[in-house]
Amino acid sequence: MHQIRRWLLLCLLALCAACSRPELPRLPPDAVVLAFGDSLTYGTGATREESYPMVLAGLAGRRVVNDGAPGETSAQGRARLAASLDEYRPALVVLCLGGNDFLQRLPLAETRANLGAMLAELRRRNVPVLLVGVPQPGLLLEAAPLYAELADAFEVPLEHEALARILARNALKSDPVHPNAAGYRELAQAIHTSLSRHGAL
Template identity: 25%
Template structure:
């Protein structure tokens, strides 16, 4: 089993059933001959504090791999970055202790948050990926930038097409963690 553990980006906020990036990832894995069941454990509005509270549920499901996608709501709410770091560190530590392979998916913030805050925010993800030897995508939206029709009108959440692109972005980094 592969669990996508995250916030509204993972949950598929604003999308119809079957249109989230975990759904698209399931289709991509099936097409590529992988026999993993993808479980979407995304929760709209979730912060890294919620991730810590609920990581035990993820571990109890006994996944082989977990994609961790949290932090955007922390950043958008201006929560202290040290708390975001501490929370994500606790999640990754718990997953590692359970011998679960991890892909950490980073996100960044809009430019109006200022370069200092954004730079520090971005480093939280890269530092923790290195510390925990996790597979890492610095920016889950990297292939959506300036691509029309990939972000919903709210300017935050991916469209169905955006979710497909996110799955395609994740797959090459995910493959080394998978077994056929």
């Protein structure tokens, strides 16, 4: 009886976890995915064809627009997001910003506010989003906690492990803060897995 109760409890917990996971709408074959961010999106450290958006396009079988701007802060991204949404009319956005804020030691509250404003704009336009967590520089690389906080607040899916894992391995980096071609491919694969897990693919 004890084993049955334990099994039922585990099933219930798994069901609750699945129910609470943010889901994304299925992307039709002709959907446009907007990869919006800074140099990590642009593909600095590799060729444009080796950037994660271009690799993701091949994995997902969808058009993925590389809208990465090297050196961009979250404030600058916030300022240009609306124009990009108007131009590309994406069915989904992959948002990866904040690294330059950390490198410039900008206040975390400002980064959180800027990313929150972008998520609010995407919600207002009813555009689904996958948020990508960027690690803060330090001995232990892990995505800044503000990404999980924002993902919870806006109920959007979060990929928070891949970049930290990639940037912790010299073999996957072109310099201390950028992946190389192999690193971008691993990032694209992680994002593809996350999109699939949340129902977009």
